Structure formats: structure tokens, C-alpha cells
Amino acid sequence: MATTIATAAADATAVTHAARIGHVSKSFPAPGVPGGRQLVLDDITLDVAPGEFVTLLGASGCGKSTLLNLVAGLDRPSAGSIDTDGRPALMFQEHALFPWLTAGKNIELALKLRGVAKPERRHEAQRLLELVRLQGAYGKRVHELSGGMRQRVALARALAQDSRLLLMDEPFAALDAITRDVLHDELTRVWRETGLSVLFVTHNVREAVKLAQRVVLLSSRPGRIAREWTVGIPQPRRIEDAAVAELSVGITEELRGEIRRHGQH
Amino acid sequence: MASTDTGVHIKKHSSPAAGGPQDPHDLAGLEAGLDALDSVEVGRTPLRETLIRKVLPPVTAVALVLVGWQLLVWAEVAPAYKLPSPFTVWDEVTAAWRQGTLLDYIWTSVSRGLLGFLLALAIGTPLGLLVARVRFVRAAIGPILSGLQSLPSVAWVPPAVIWLGLDDSMMFAVILLGAVPSIANGLVAGIDQIPPLFLRAGRTLGATGLREARYIVMPAALPGYLAGLKQGWAFSWRSLMAAEIIASSPDLGVGLGQLLENGRNNASMSQVFLAIFLILLVGIAIDLLIFSPLERQVLRSRGLLVTR
DSSP states (O other), rough: EOOOEOOHHHHHOOSOOOOEEEEEEEEOOOOOOOTTTEEEEEEEEEEETOEEEEEEEEOSSOOOOHHHHHHHHHSSSSSEEEEEESSSSSEEOOOOOOSBBBBBHHHHHHHHTTTOOOHHHHHHHHHHHHHHTTTGTTTBBBSSSHHHHHHHHHHHHHTTOSSSSSEETTTTTTHHHHHHHHHHHHHHHHHHHHTTTEEOOOOOOOHHHHSSSSSEESSSBBOOOEEEEEEEOOOOOOTTTTHHHHHHHHHHHHHHHHHHHHHOO | OOOHHHHHHHHHHOOOOSSTTTOHHHHHHHHHHHHHHHHOOOOOOHHHHHIIIIHHHHHHHHHHHHHHHHHHHHTTSSSSTOOOHHHHHHHHHHHHHHOOOHHHHHHHHHHHHHHHHHHHHHHHHHHHHHHHHHHHHHHHHHHHHHHHHHHHOGGHHHHHHHHHOSSSHHHHHHHHHHHHHHHHHHHHHHTTOOOHHHHHHHHHHHHHHHHHHHIIIIHHHHHHHHHHHHHHHHHHHHHHHHHHHOOOOOGGOHHHHHHHHHHHHHHHEEEEEEEHHHHHHHHHHHHHIIIIHHHHHHHTTTTOOOOO
């Protein structure tokens, strides 16, 4: 069930792609060392095919959020190239909804900034809210919504960008387990309905396996691609499925191995 | 842990078609339940309760001050020309009302104050935005702007009189020098407190440059900006009163500041008291009628107002 594929193979064959990350490195000024640089990402090469769901998995400090920022265009790589089909949409761990706007107006702002004409905005915002099953939330203020509802509005706002690539930075990490589980199913449903490409960052192995077609494990300090798994388990999956559990155990072992290496020197 | 999961999984597998996340109705139902359990309903307090909790206490406080004042008058702690009774001051109010001059005094000052404030708003807002967002401008004039806030604007009255003469433009100059730094600094503080996440989210949505300022920065900074406006009004009003007391000319008409100064010249303590009360009253009224509702509205809509 768990198979490893070489990244180089994908690199050579993929012609169309939602995101192409080629030999990307990123370093930041090292704290306390004048002129020193700390390497955070080291030679990352990764392609996301159109309509593909990829999870980036790694322990703290592996630079997975840094990589996502680079793909989102919020930061520039120190070396290498990143090529995306238009500006990607980005979802954060915090909902990042604007509290001065209602749920509906948050989505309409994304539409407005995209250049959608005013008469269509309201209709489109309603459609997106229906897509995340929040048709009644149009006029609600952000603080009136639950954590799960906020993330669904945030998802609808990200979808309003009409990007072909959705980047997600641990978007469900702050939610309770029941809500998170429901949002996994919701995200899977939306992904299949929209045909989006998703690059999803998490440190939760089960979450990675449940959602993804491909799981990419990053090592820490510096972040390198350690291993990849193609997940062949048919969707819809449940977090309790034996196949999900089995693959998760294998990946967790690998992840622990990566973490242990840091304690050895 | 893995073995328990497998057990559950096998049980579920015996009826593969029924239930589970595959069933869209089931997921929708679960979601609706979670939404209902987690949502917060925000209600408004009824009018009667607002009256009892918000109006009664200050009215009581004012009544107590008036009673205490009258007691001091009865005890004759000071001669009547130094401490007039509340009734004498009230007579002064009704006399001015009958002569039709009361509203003239107030309007002369309030119209000046509000016009000056609006001018300060028009100048202070872009200035604050520039200082907050452009590093060079901030380094160049940021400290001066904060320093100006601590300079009493009455200090500007002599140069303003010399440069501009005794007319309304001199009044506006003093108001602007008092209020612009407050408004600009309030906006700078508001912008500095914007969570970086909002700016990142805005940039991801494509808000850059002027559109970022218009759709993200200004609305996000609104609470701080409003606080600056409130302070800016207070400074406008204070500066104006200082200017009116010091600079008097027949061309300027009689505002509340002049009324106070005239009272001193006439050695009429009741007129001085009248002027002080009117100045205080206008300050409180503008705050209660304009700024407080605006501030509450903004905070309530963002869920930042704690109702107790």
C-alpha cells in the first residue's frame, strides 16, 4: 500500500503543474552570529500536479511553513525557483478573517480584490458559503461563529480567489478533534468538487494520510525531502480505517527516526 | 492503540454502505450540530436597563455635587462674589437664554471647533498613514509628531496672532497644531497594533499599496484611529478655548472663551461659572453624542465590547 517514488521522476515527466518547486533553498540571518546564515530549507524539489492533494509532513522546525510562504509569494527563496499557475490561495492555522466584516463580506472582499464586478459578488459569496455548508452565515460577524465555522468561511474566502492551487498551513491544528474530523471530510468533498490542487502542511501524520494522495516527509534543520509516499487508499477515508492506521504507523516511525537524528550529536 | 482502531474499523466494515462520512446528510447533520453547539449569540441590553445602569449613576453624582456646592454657599465659606450659589448661575443661564445670546455663544465656539477638527482630520489622517507606513517619513517626523502632543497648544497662540492676525484663521491654526498630532499619532498607534496575520492575509488576497491601505490597514486600525480622533477633539476644544480667552477682538464674536474672559473683566463670578459649565458641557456632549456611540459601534461589531 505504501510505495515510495523518486522525486526526480516526477520532475522529469510533469509538463503541466499547479506548483513547481525547483531546488529551492532558504536561509535566514543566524541569530547571534554576525554575518552567519542559518539554512532552513535545503534543495527542495517538489511538483504538485493539477488536481493533486499533497501533504507536507514534518516536525517543528522543518521549515514547512517557510516553504508554504515561499510558494504563496510572501517571501523569496535564497536559491532555486518556484513556479505557480497564478497567485495561490492561502489558509492559515488562525482563520485570519477580518473582524470588521461579516462572513459574507470577507468573501466579497476577496472577490473584489480579484476584480469580480459588484453585482456578481453577493451571488458568488452565497454560492461559496453554500459550498462549505454555511448558507445562513452571510450576515454573521466573525466573533459570532464557532472555530470550525470560521475555518470554513476562511476556506470559502480562499476559494473566492479562484486560484488553481490552495495552500493550507495547519488549518485545523487549533480545532477540537471532532470538529477537525468533520472539516477533513468537508475539505475532501470540496477538493473533489472543485478539482483544486492542494498543498497541505501538517505535523499530524493521521491527518496527512487521511487527506492526501501523496505524503511528503520533510527532515528538520535544514528541511530536506526525506521520503515520499503515494497513498492509494480509496476516498472517502476515515481516520480510524485500518489502512490509514497502518500507513500512519510506518510514516510515524520514519518521522521519529528523523527527529531522533537531532538528539545524537 | 492501533489494535483498538482496527477493531472498530472491522465492525464498521460489516455495513459498508450505511452511514459514515460517505453519507452527505450525516456529515451535514453533524456539522449543523457542531455549529449550533459552538456559536455565540450576541444580544443587546434593553433600554430600561441601560437607563438604570448608565444614566442614573452620573445624574446622582451631578446632583450630589450641586447639593454639596449649595451647602458650601449656606455655610458661607467664601463671600458671594467669589462663590455664587448654583441658583445665581442658573439665573445667568436663563438670562442669557432670554436675551437669545446663549446659543450664539455656544454656536460660535462649537462651529469653530468642529470645522477646525474636520480640517485636522483631513490633514492628520494622511499624515498618520504616511508616518506609519513609510519608514523614512516615520524616522524623519515620527518623534516630532509625538513630541508636539505634549506641547500645550496655548503656546501657539502668540505666534499665530502675530502671523495671522486676530481672525478665525488664527483660531484654526491653533486648533490644527493641537489636534493634528493627536489624530496622526492615534492612527499610527492603531496601525502598529494590527496583527501581522491580517496583513499577510490581505496580501494573499491581492491587497497591496493603496488597496491594502483602503481595505485592510484603515479598517484594521479603526479602533486606535477612533481613540486618536476622540483625543484630537479634546485637544481641538482645549486649544480653541485657550485661543478664545487670550485673543479677543470685536471681529471674532463672543464664543465661550470670550464669555469667560468677559466674566473676569466684569468681576462676575456667576458669568465665569456659566462659561466654564458651558465649555465642559459641550465637551461632554460631543463625546457622548458622537465619539462614544461610534466607538461602541466599532467595538461591538468586532466582538470586542465586554457587556457586564
